[in-house]
Amino acid sequence: MGRTENPVDHSVPSRGELADFLRAERRASGLTYDHLAERTGVSAATLKRAASGRVVPAEHTVVSFLSACASGPAKITLALSMRQRARRDERGGGARVNPLLIFAPYELAVGLVALHKNAGSPSYREMTRRAGGSHLLPLSSISRILNRRTLPVSQQQMAAFIEGCGVRAGTKAHDEWLAAWSRSREIKELRTGDNYVETIEHMMLNMAQEHSSRQGAIRRRLRQVAKSIDSGLVLAAVQAAAPHLIL
Missing domain, CATH: 1.10.260 (434 Repressor (Amino-terminal Domain))
Structure with a gap:
C-alpha cells in the first residue's frame, strides 16, 4: 500500500x-x-x-x-x-489588455508585455517552440520585445510572438492582435498635417463599423491618439521618463 x-x-x-x-x-x-x-x-x-x-x-x-x-x-x-x-x-496576476484599443506603438509595447504575463510568462524557449522555431521568433527578439526596446519587425514575427503567448492562429483574438500591430505602424508613420487627420478619421470609421459594440470606446481612444500625436504631449512625457522605450 x-x-x-x-x-x-x-x-x-x-x-x-x-x-x-x-x-x-x-x-x-x-x-x-x-x-x-x-x-x-x-x-x-x-x-x-x-x-x-x-x-x-x-x-x-x-x-x-x-x-x-x-x-x-x-x-x-x-x-x-x-x-x-x-x-x-x-506571479501577481496581469493587467487586462484589449487589442481593439491599441493604436500607438508604445501602447502595443505595453500590451505585448501584458499579454505575455497573462499567458503565465512562458519561457523564451517555450515561446519559440510554440511559434514554430527560432527562425520565426528568435530568443533575442523576444527579449527585446519584452524589455520594450523594439516591436515585432513584421506581421509574421508579430504572429509568432502572440502564438508564443498562446494566442492560436485563426482565432478572433489572433486577428485583433495583428490588426493592432498594423494600426501601430500606421500611427508611427503619421505626422501633423492634413494626411494625419484624414487617416485618423478613416481609421475611426472602419473600427467603429467592424466592432459596433465597442464604438464608444474606440472613438474615444482614437480621439486621444489624434490629440497626443497633434500635441506631442503624451509621447514627449513617455520619452522623457524612459527614453529607451518604444514610442
Missing part, C-alpha cells in the same frame, strides 16, 4: 486547483507515481511535486502526466489552461 500523500497546498488557489485535478486523474487511472515515471520518463519526484500545489509544473510535465493517465485531449487542454492561470496568479 502506497504512502498517503500530503495535503495539497492551496496558498495559491489556482495552483492548488491544478494539483487537485492532476491527483484526481492519477487516482482515476489507478497508477502510482512510479508507474507514471516509467511511462513518461519523468522522475516520480517531479510528478509528485507537480501534484503538490507548491509549484506550477512545466507544461511538458503536465502533458506527460495526463497522457500517461490516458486523460484525453480535452482534459489536457483544460489542465494547460489551469496551469496558465496558476502561473499568472503566482
Whole structure:
C-alpha cells in the first residue's frame, strides 16, 4: 500500500486547483507515481511535486502526466489552461489588455508585455517552440520585445510572438492582435498635417463599423491618439521618463 500523500497546498488557489485535478486523474487511472515515471520518463519526484500545489509544473510535465493517465485531449487542454492561470496568479496576476484599443506603438509595447504575463510568462524557449522555431521568433527578439526596446519587425514575427503567448492562429483574438500591430505602424508613420487627420478619421470609421459594440470606446481612444500625436504631449512625457522605450 502506497504512502498517503500530503495535503495539497492551496496558498495559491489556482495552483492548488491544478494539483487537485492532476491527483484526481492519477487516482482515476489507478497508477502510482512510479508507474507514471516509467511511462513518461519523468522522475516520480517531479510528478509528485507537480501534484503538490507548491509549484506550477512545466507544461511538458503536465502533458506527460495526463497522457500517461490516458486523460484525453480535452482534459489536457483544460489542465494547460489551469496551469496558465496558476502561473499568472503566482506571479501577481496581469493587467487586462484589449487589442481593439491599441493604436500607438508604445501602447502595443505595453500590451505585448501584458499579454505575455497573462499567458503565465512562458519561457523564451517555450515561446519559440510554440511559434514554430527560432527562425520565426528568435530568443533575442523576444527579449527585446519584452524589455520594450523594439516591436515585432513584421506581421509574421508579430504572429509568432502572440502564438508564443498562446494566442492560436485563426482565432478572433489572433486577428485583433495583428490588426493592432498594423494600426501601430500606421500611427508611427503619421505626422501633423492634413494626411494625419484624414487617416485618423478613416481609421475611426472602419473600427467603429467592424466592432459596433465597442464604438464608444474606440472613438474615444482614437480621439486621444489624434490629440497626443497633434500635441506631442503624451509621447514627449513617455520619452522623457524612459527614453529607451518604444514610442
